[in-house]
Amino acid sequence: MSVSTIAAAATPSKRPVAGRAPGAFWPRFIVGAVILLSWEFVVRAFAPPYVAKPSTTLMAIPRVFADPAFQTATLSTLTAVAQGLGIALVFGTVIGLLMGRSQAMERGFRHYVNGFFAMPMIVVLPLFSLWFGYSAQTRIATIIFAALFSIIINVADGARSVPREYLEVAKAFRASRISVLFGIVLPASMPYLLAGFRLAAGRALIGAVVAEFFLSIGGLGYYILYNSRSYKHSEAFVGVLLLAAFGVCFELLVVWVTRRFMPWYRREDKSA
Amino acid sequence: MLNTALRRHGPFWFSIFAGIAIWEIAGRSASQAFMVPFSTTIAQLWRLILSGEFIRQFLSSAELFLTGFTLALAVGMPLGMLLARARTLRVGLEPYIMILYATPMVALIPFILSMMGFGFAPKVLVVFLFAVFPVLYNTVEGARSIKPEMIEVAHSFRSTEWALWRDVMVPYTLPYTMTGVRQAIGRALVGMIAAEFFLSSTGLGQLIMTASQNFDTAGVFASVFVIALIGVGLMRLGLAIERHFARWRQ
Numbered sequence: 001m002s003v004s005t006i007a008a009a010a011t012p013s014k015r016p017v018a019g020r021a022p023g024a025f026w027p028r029f030i031v032g033a034v035i036l037l038s039w040e041f042v043v044r045a046f047a048p049p050y051v052a053k054p055s056t057t058l059m060a061i062p063r064v065f066a067d068p069a070f071q072t073a074t075l076s077t078l079t080a081v082a083q084g085l086g087i088a089l090v091f092g093t094v095i096g097l098l099m100g101r102s103q104a105m106e107r108g109f110r111h112y113v114n115g116f117f118a119m120p121m122i123v124v125l126p127l128f129s130l131w132f133g134y135s136a137q138t139r140i141a142t143i144i145f146a147a148l149f150s151i152i153i154n155v156a157d158g159a160r161s162v163p164r165e166y167l168e169v170a171k172a173f174r175a176s177r178i179s180v181l182f183g184i185v186l187p188a189s190m191p192y193l194l195a196g197f198r199l200a201a202g203r204a205l206i207g208a209v210v211a212e213f214f215l216s217i218g219g220l221g222y223y224i225l226y227n228s229r230s231y232k233h234s235e236a237f238v239g240v241l242l243l244a245a246f247g248v249c250f251e252l253l254v255v256w257v258t259r260r261f262m263p264w265y266r267r268e269d270k271s272a
Numbered sequence: 273m274l275n276t277a278l279r280r281h282g283p284f285w286f287s288i289f290a291g292i293a294i295w296e297i298a299g300r301s302a303s304q305a306f307m308v309p310f311s312t313t314i315a316q317l318w319r320l321i322l323s324g325e326f327i328r329q330f331l332s333s334a335e336l337f338l339t340g341f342t343l344a345l346a347v348g349m350p351l352g353m354l355l356a357r358a359r360t361l362r363v364g365l366e367p368y369i370m371i372l373y374a375t376p377m378v379a380l381i382p383f384i385l386s387m388m389g390f391g392f393a394p395k396v397l398v399v400f401l402f403a404v405f406p407v408l409y410n411t412v413e414g415a416r417s418i419k420p421e422m423i424e425v426a427h428s429f430r431s432t433e434w435a436l437w438r439d440v441m442v443p444y445t446l447p448y449t450m451t452g453v454r455q456a457i458g459r460a461l462v463g464m465i466a467a468e469f470f471l472s473s474t475g476l477g478q479l480i481m482t483a484s485q486n487f488d489t490a491g492v493f494a495s496v497f498v499i500a501l502i503g504v505g506l507m508r509l510g511l512a513i514e515r516h517f518a519r520w521r522q
Contacts, residue, residue, distance in 0.1 A: 027364030035368065051387060107283040112291060118507035119500040120462040122469060126484035126492050131306060206376040206462070213378070213470055221379065228382035240379045247374035 052233035057241070060234040070223060074242065077219035080136065081201075081208050081246075084143025088200060091144075092151030093193065097181050099152065100159020100189070113156075117149035121207055125214045139211040139219070146207030147200035154196025158189025191262055194254050201250035205243060308490045313497055316490040326479070326498075333464060333475030336392070340399025341460045348404045348456075349449060352411025356445050357437075362412060373409040377401045377463065381470050390472035395464075398471065402463030406455035414448025415441075450517040454510035461503060476502075 036054045043053040064070050098105045099113070124145055125138070132138040162185050170180045186193075212221030220239050227236035292310050299309025308316075320326040355362040381398060388394035418440065426436050468477025476499055483491025 024363045027360050028367055031361070031364030032368065047387070052383070108287050108290070111284065111287060114507075115500055115504050118458065118503040119496075120458075120465045120503055122462060122465045123480060123496050123499045125469075126480050127496060130484065130489065130492065202374060202376070206378055209376050209378050210466065213381070224379055225382045228386050231386065233383060233386070236382065240375070240383075243379050244371055244375035247376060248371055251370075251374050 050231040050233050052237040056234040057237045060238050064235050064238040070239070073218055073220050073223040073239075076136075077208050077212070077221065078246075080139050080219065081143055081204050084140050084207070085147055085197075085201060085204050087140075088144045088147035088151055088204070089197065092148050092196070092200070093155050093186070096152040096155025096193075096196075097159050097185055097189075099156040100162075101181065101185060106156070113149050113152050116145070117153060121146040121203065122210050122214075125211060129215060134215045134217065136217055138215055139208060139217060142207045142211040143204045146203040150199040150203060151193070151196040154192045154199070155189055158192025159185045161192075162188040191258065194258055194262075198251060198254040201254075202247055205247055205250075209243065305487065305489055308493050312490050313493040317494040317498065320479070320491070320494060329475050329479045333468065333477070336395055336399060336467065336475060337460055337464045340396045340463065341403050341456065343396065343400045344403035344407060344456055344460065345453070347400075348407030348452070349411065352408050352415070352449060352452075353437075353441065353445060355408075355412050356415030356418065356441050362415060366412060369405065369409055369412060373405040377405075377459075378466055381466060385471055395467035395471050395474075398467040399460050399463040402466075403456040403460040406459060407449060407452040410452030410455070411445055411449045414445035417448065418444045447514075447518045450514045454507075454514045457506050457510040458503075461506060465499070 040053050040055060043051050095105075095109070095113075099109055100106070121142065125142060128138045128141045128145075132141055166184050166188060167180065170184055175183070208219065209221035209224075211217070212219040213225055216222060216225075220243060224236045224239040224243075227233070227239070296309045296311060299307050299312065317326070355365060377398070380401060384394045384397055388397065422440050422444075423436065426440055431439070464475070465477050468475045469481065473481050476495060479495040480492060480499075483489075483495060
């Protein structure tokens, strides 16, 4: 099995965002209302009073957002995710480009990249906490580990599929290897990079939350853990909603960037 | 014969041996508390297997994984297929499925813990939640990809509902569902370990946790190594399943 099969499989790129169909509003509104109402009534009827339900969660939103502890926690998690994603993006792009364009690099690293990608990232936590201590560094390391390999795999796949004519023209003009790599290969593999980034962002969020659970360091994940332990489920659930919102935001961001800056890629979407 | 085999598999084995050599050297030069060499890891793994501990924990994990994953398939596939046919319901549910697909499910573990406690059921629920949405999301994705003309043609030939399902709906959505199944396998594995870490400690997760709490670095390495191998194996299985069904998708 080659890297490209895994990469193709790891590239959920041909996916128009759900939405904007005319006449979709009412079905969505009704389904949403049904979900919320049944949740509310089931919890009211069968569950103990501390369990989160839509009404109490909604009421908790202003309170939680005004809570400085929540603000610090959110900021801390988001900063860590942004830093980790940034580092993973830089290293992932460089390694991915090299793997995509150099056969020796590809052969040397392919199995390790695939192996680390397939590994459930949570298992590295005990190891990382051994190496970096119960600290924010371990969280960053986990986020990088969670994000790096999906970026490498996708960038390498993109770099491999650069049209040969581009490279031939560059060769004819005696372009240096570096400028070919960053001037031609990188822009040409942008859609793959974005697909990898989208996958990586989701994984990075999970990595951050899991690291906070495991290490008990301040952040959104720990906020959720702490509040649900002290039976403030509604407050904790606001944190979950925010996490979900971040997840959706990353998805929408990638879709928007693809549409805005790579409209030609969208055309392929439609035919697919 | 030998030559071609060497050329095909040579780079693979070379890269594996180089990796093991680097691991071995790094392990020998670092403190034993931080890193153990490959040989020690394998020796520790062998001890775990001989003592029966590994097999026991592996089976416990496998039971959790299979129960949760089977449930996810049993719910995700029929529901997704149903949504393939019921257009209005699909349009209504789509955004919510997409949101749940993008939500980091780990964040729900503390709630599950405090509501359901430490039994087997809450852990199955975690694996289920991790695995069900990729199946559902991709099946719905496949349903969206069915061209309305196909169904119209089927209707104008007075196709029965059963024939419509057999010849149009299922063949069209199944490759997408299988993409979801592949994603679900990977996620269910993460869910399994997360459940074993944060709910009651059992299985391979417990193997790591115990080793880590006893500062048994060799034990941590051995269990992480095994789980990595399982991850690779399951991903290959997922890819094989996906490709088997996707052969004519392009």
